[in-house]
Amino acid sequence: MSDRKARLTITVDPRLSAYAEQLVAEGRASSVSAVFNDALSEKARRDRRALDRLREIAAQADPATVSRMMAHIDAQAAALPQR
C-alpha cells in the first residue's frame, strides 16, 4: 500500500468540526486533516487491542475441551430444522 495520503470527502458533526478547528487554532494540531487522521489511528489501535485481548484469552483454553464443545454444537445444529 502506498504511504501517500488519500484525499477523502467526509461529513462530520458541527461540534466535532469546530473542535478540530479549535485544536488547530490553539496549535495543538497541525491541521484539521491531522486531527481526523489521529482520531482514526486511535480507533484502529483500540480495535486491534480488543481483538488481541480476545486472542490472549482464547490462547489459555484447553484445545481438547474446545474441540468437544464444538462437536457438541455441530451435533445440535445438524438436528435443527432447516430454515
Place this chain on the structure above:
Amino acid sequence: MSEDAGAVPAPYVLDVSVLTAVARADAGVTSLILDLDARGQPLVLPALAMVAASLDARSEDADDALRGLEQLGSAEVAPLRDADQAARLAAVIARTGLDPWDAHVAAVADAAICPILTLAAAKWREHSADLDEPLHVIEIADPGEAPGDSGSEPDR
C-alpha cells in the same frame, strides 16, 4: 436454506450468558467463538445483550473483549434500530417476562429464525413456548465434563 456446498449457515445469536463468559475472560468459550468465526459461522451480537455483559463485568478488559467480538469477520452487532423494533422488543418482554437484554436476544432470534447460542439452554426452553414460533437453542457444553462440574457458565 440452500443445500449448496457454499451456502452460508444460519447465524448464531449469542445470548447474555455467552457474552458474559467472554467478558469474564472464559478461555474455553472465547476460543470456541474464535473458532466459529474462523470457519465463517455468522455470529449475531444483540446490542442489549452486550449491555448486560458489560454491566456484569464493569472493567476495561471486559469491554475490550466485547469490542473484540465486534471486530470478528463473521460477527455483526444487532442494534435496536427503530420504533418498529422497539415495539417488537416491548411485545416480547410483555409476553415472556424476560429482562430487556434477554428479550432482545429472543426478538432477534425470532425475527431472523436463527438459533440462540447459550450456556443456559433451560432458560430458553422455558420461554420458547411464549412466542409464536419456537426458539431454537444450541447449548455450549462439554459432553466430556461431569454434570454440575461446569466452570464456564456464568450466573446469568
